[in-house]
Amino acid sequence: MTNLKIKEYKNDKGLTVQQLADKAGISKRTLEDIMRRDDVLMSNIIKIANAL
DSSP states (O other), X not given: OHHHHHHHHHHHHTXXXXXXXXXXXXXXXXXXXXXXXXXXXXXXXXXXXXXX
């Protein structure tokens, strides 16, 4: 479920995966994995939320 919300918010902000990853301070690969599998560390969720 988290992955769907991240995609939704990312799209609402008009960000690419790379832009969101850069803003969150995580790798593009990590963000892609999170959005694909919905398996994420709390620390990464906080980084993504702060970036959005």
